[in-house]
Amino acid sequence: MHDEPEVAVLRLGHRPGRDDRMTTHVALTARALGADRAVLVGDTSQSTETVEAVTERFGGPFAVERVDEWRPLLREWDGRVVHLTMYGEPVQRVQGAVRAAHADGDPLLVVVGSQKVPFEVYDAADWNVAVTNQPHSEVAGLAVFLDRLFDGRELEREWTDAEKRVVPTETGKKVVDADERGEPSSE
Template identity: 70%
Template structure:
């Protein structure tokens, strides 16, 4: 979120055809819930294009990157690393510690898309579970970011939007903004 240290979500791995929708939703969730950018694997160009399009229409700032060097990104990260995994420590037990560390350092949040090698677990400062049960990595990312930002991400302002959703009790109201 603006005004804080950077939060970057790394979607680790992508199986074209199988993970397209999930990878896109990792990016959309990262954007909507306060991350500054997402890094997708190099073979996830379609997901990157979709997230860029949504950012253009509904506002930012939010950056989308592609890399073929995800292991190097993790290995060389200059900040703290959280790896979201069902095998990690309970989010409610480590959220305060992570939030305090994030005040001083940028944060890389790794979200697996396929079997994650043990080196990711080793490089992570925290291996964090949103429940120790199987579920969607998108749900895990959403809960984690909400805990990290303590709900402040729900009130963020969006710059450069072409459209804005007007909250209503019923119906759908999307306002086209003047440029």
């Protein structure tokens, strides 16, 4: 993921007050499952601040940015575009082609909508991809897509510059501080 071409997630549409939590979860899912950055459209300052705070506490690299207009990014993107939609081709049918393009050096822009997505997004996409053709959460679709793209490698990712680290345990919760060498030390 670090030596691979960029994977950016573009969150289209944001209704303040209504979509704050969902937009935040799209960006956190992008971060946790291997994307390099999330681009949030509209008045998403609350989501942006939350994701920046999580990245500061739990490490990176990951960037989150806010833009007022998504069309310039889509128009100027120098790579391939994947639009996640329930109306697209099944992910299992296109994952090989998407993985191959990424492995060949093509950066990927993964577009995740909220409200009705304009047809120009469908038209601009190299792949319109469905994680099932049933209504469900865009967060779930993004998670499945990224896991398929990275073939599970994102689950073993190493995080740098973290203040905290979660230690997997069978039961309970364990969070440790990172010392000067970046190694965990118990609280």
